[in-house]
Amino acid sequence: MAIFVDERTTVLVQGLTGGQGRYHGLRNRAYGTKVVAGVTPGKAGQDVEGIPVYDSVADAVAATGATASFVAVPPKAAPAAILEAARAGVRFVVCITEGIPAQDEARTYATLQRDFPGTRLLGPNCPGVISPGKCNIGITAGEIALPPSAEGPNVGIVSRSGTLTYQALYELKQQGIGVSTCVGIGGDPVPGTSFVDCLAEFQADPETHAIMMIGEIGGSAEEEAAEFIAANVTKPMSAYIAGVTAPPGKKMGHAGAIVSGGKGTAQGKMDALRGAGVRVGLNPTEAGALMAEIVAGLRR
Amino acid sequence: MDLFEYQGKQYFARYGIPVSAGDVATTVDDAVAIAERIGYPVVVKAQVQVGGRGKAGGIKLASDADEARVHAGSILGMDIKGHVVRRVWVERASDIAEEYYASFTLDRAAKRHLLMLSAQGGVDIEEVAAKDPGAIVRLHVNPIEGLSEAAARAAAAEARIPERAQAGVASILVQLYECFTAGDCDLAEINPLILKPTGEVHALDAKVSLDANASFRHPEWDEFAATVELDDRERLAREKNLQYIGLDGTVGIIANGAGLAMSTLDVVNQVGGSAANFLDIGGGANAEVMAGALEVINSDQKVRSILINIFGGITRGEEVAKGIVEAVSRVSLRAPIVIRLDGTNADEGRRILAEAGIPESVLTSKPTMLEAARAAVAIAGR
Numbered sequence: 001m002a003i004f005v006d007e008r009t010t011v012l013v014q015g016l017t018g019g020q021g022r023y024h025g026l027r028n029r030a031y032g033t034k035v036v037a038g039v040t041p042g043k044a045g046q047d048v049e050g051i052p053v054y055d056s057v058a059d060a061v062a063a064t065g066a067t068a069s070f071v072a073v074p075p076k077a078a079p080a081a082i083l084e085a086a087r088a089g090v091r092f093v094v095c096i097t098e099g100i101p102a103q104d105e106a107r108t109y110a111t112l113q114r115d116f117p118g119t120r121l122l123g124p125n126c127p128g129v130i131s132p133g134k135c136n137i138g139i140t141a142g143e144i145a146l147p148p149s150a151e152g153p154n155v156g157i158v159s160r161s162g163t164l165t166y167q168a169l170y171e172l173k174q175q176g177i178g179v180s181t182c183v184g185i186g187g188d189p190v191p192g193t194s195f196v197d198c199l200a201e202f203q204a205d206p207e208t209h210a211i212m213m214i215g216e217i218g219g220s221a222e223e224e225a226a227e228f229i230a231a232n233v234t235k236p237m238s239a240y241i242a243g244v245t246a247p248p249g250k251k252m253g254h255a256g257a258i259v260s261g262g263k264g265t266a267q268g269k270m271d272a273l274r275g276a277g278v279r280v281g282l283n284p285t286e287a288g289a290l291m292a293e294i295v296a297g298l299r300r
Numbered sequence: 301m302d303l304f305e306y307q308g309k310q311y312f313a314r315y316g317i318p319v320s321a322g323d324v325a326t327t328v329d330d331a332v333a334i335a336e337r338i339g340y341p342v343v344v345k346a347q348v349q350v351g352g353r354g355k356a357g358g359i360k361l362a363s364d365a366d367e368a369r370v371h372a373g374s375i376l377g378m379d380i381k382g383h384v385v386r387r388v389w390v391e392r393a394s395d396i397a398e399e400y401y402a403s404f405t406l407d408r409a410a411k412r413h414l415l416m417l418s419a420q421g422g423v424d425i426e427e428v429a430a431k432d433p434g435a436i437v438r439l440h441v442n443p444i445e446g447l448s449e450a451a452a453r454a455a456a457a458e459a460r461i462p463e464r465a466q467a468g469v470a471s472i473l474v475q476l477y478e479c480f481t482a483g484d485c486d487l488a489e490i491n492p493l494i495l496k497p498t499g500e501v502h503a504l505d506a507k508v509s510l511d512a513n514a515s516f517r518h519p520e521w522d523e524f525a526a527t528v529e530l531d532d533r534e535r536l537a538r539e540k541n542l543q544y545i546g547l548d549g550t551v552g553i554i555a556n557g558a559g560l561a562m563s564t565l566d567v568v569n570q571v572g573g574s575a576a577n578f579l580d581i582g583g584g585a586n587a588e589v590m591a592g593a594l595e596v597i598n599s600d601q602k603v604r605s606i607l608i609n610i611f612g613g614i615t616r617g618e619e620v621a622k623g624i625v626e627a628v629s630r631v632s633l634r635a636p637i638v639i640r641l642d643g644t645n646a647d648e649g650r651r652i653l654a655e656a657g658i659p660e661s662v663l664t665s666k667p668t669m670l671e672a673a674r675a676a677v678a679i680a681g682r
Contacts, residue, residue, distance in 0.1 A: 100513060106406060106411065110444045141612070161560070163613060189406055242560075243562040282566070283566060285670055
């Protein structure tokens with residue numbers, strides 16, 4: 001088991017012939033991911049190191065039966081690419097594209113909700129998802145993740161920040177802790193997949209025994225997660241929230257992390273998570289150490 | 301990108317939202333000429349991106365040319381909470397019967413557009429929200445359905461806006477929604493939205509924040525970008541295409557990824573230091589980018605130590621190391637570097653740094669984020 005992707009997942013890459021798509025698509029394949037097709041309009045019949053390229057997602061799905069799509073196209077083209085995948089019946093779409101206008105994201109999400117409720121979008125502007133040892137879609141360096149062990153305990157990771165996701169994988173590997181799945185949901189204003197979606201999946205996944213969550217300032221996704229955890233999650237959790245010292249009212253990079261009024265502060269988020277029984281670390285290393293304690297407790 | 305009031309009003313006008321006749325001036329003579337052209341009484345308003353300018357004396361009424369000259373003279377160059385007034389907006393004074401509040405933003409939790417509307421405008425809306433939350437009507441709008449005139453009218457009625465103003469308010473709401481969506485705003489806010497004694501409804505102020513990701517389809521934004529106020533460090537960072545925010549501390553920060561950069565600020569703070577900046581060199585940064593980042597940090601007089609925190613995903617350790625070696629040879633750094641390098645090709649990166657023969661007074665390497673932060677803060681405190 002694992003969540004969202006596993007050894008049976010077959011992947012098509014939208015934008016495989018572009019710089020990003022080629023680089024990460026081939027890296028994903030080298031990791032062991034079943035990358036079966038690429039899509040670039042007008043380039044049907046070509047191949048990228050043996051991966052066949054098709055004109056449309058529908059053609060690629062018809063020819064290969066791909067079950068997931070990896071969207072690596074520029075911001076102007078990404079919303080249409082996501083909807084094309086959904087229209088072709090792809091149920092899981094990962095979009096790493098950074099810089100999509102918020103209005104386009106909102107419309108894309110609303111369109112998926114209305115017309116393609118069976119399709120899950122991860123991202124945009126996210127590092128992707130990795131089920132170590134099985135499948136890696138996106139930009140995560142696979143070697144920093146330790147595959148889960150059959151006997152457990154294994155940890156599921158969900159994070160809003162790219163580099164902090166790698167940091168978390170690394171901390172757990174240092175401690176010899178396996179990871180069932182690591183999901184980077186991205187920090188954009190309208191993420192297709194939320195903390196709550198991932199927590200529900202991890203709670204239901206028999207291979208996941210504990211959950212680590214990494215949030216950041218801005219928005220209210222962490223507060224919503226805390227409410228969900230209190231009511232629905234029985235697996236032990238640790239967490240870290242970045243941005244305790246972020247200056248109020250400043251927008252920090254692409255994170256979409258805006259602090260407004262008293263809402264969305266790191267302190268408020270940490271308090272909410274602690275209230276839901278989550279052990280909260282003050283830096284990523286501390287959150288990793290807390291998870292190591294949790295895992296040691298489960299091993300006993 | 302936050303707009304000045306005058307830019308916000310010009311932006312509103314593009315979408316048909318009624319605003320007062322007026323123009324912007326950078327000199328006293330120009331301000332008086334505008335006042336003469338539009339007719340008295342006029343209001344002279346300081347153009348700064350900070351609240352409380354009225355209380356600071358940055359908004360004045362003038363009933364003739366002499367008064368306009370005196371007020372423009374006192375307001376231009378005025379310092380309002382650290383913001384120097386470089387422009388004034390001169391507009392025809394409006395008679396006000398009532399003041400309302402209207403705004404559109406994206407509600408991230410609901411993943412829908414959010415209209416907020418209140419009959420209690422002209423004051424701090426956060427105070428209204430805290431004291432009398434019922435006085436603010438909140439209406440979610442589905443981005444693919446949009447806002448109909450009928451829904452806008454119903455919201456106006458629900459907000460207890462008087463009947464004679466409802467049609468005017470509803471019409472402005474529809475225009476403001478168009479401005480918010482087609483105009484790619486993160487925020488479009490009118491406070492106050494006024495009712496004149498003659499019955500017209502009209503935007504007396506404009507707060508507009510634009511989504512920088514959409515700039516590719518808005519060539520008209522170029523003139524707004526030209527007036528963005530940056531300090532010297534921020535201007536240099538912008539030239540080098542770096543995500544930089546100037547702060548007031550003494551430890552210069554370079555990290556890859558917004559999350560890791562924020563986390564680095566947190567850890568520096570935890571061990572008793574203070575960050576001089578937020579700087580995210582992004583994913584896939586190469587030697588050139590790292591060298592540029594060090595130049596920006598080096599331009600900050602307050603920096604006493606430099607903390608580089610890199611976790612390689614797409615960013616490769618050896619590229620980071622090459623950038624540091626190059627920067628150290630190119631510029632004379634004002635402060636020692638402490639680096640924590642981990643992730644993709646980190647071993648190779650550490651080897652390059654070790655073999656470059658950089659003295660320890662210039663660069664030290666630490667294995668963890670926490671130890672690196674401690675070392676950088678210790679140096680800054682010396």
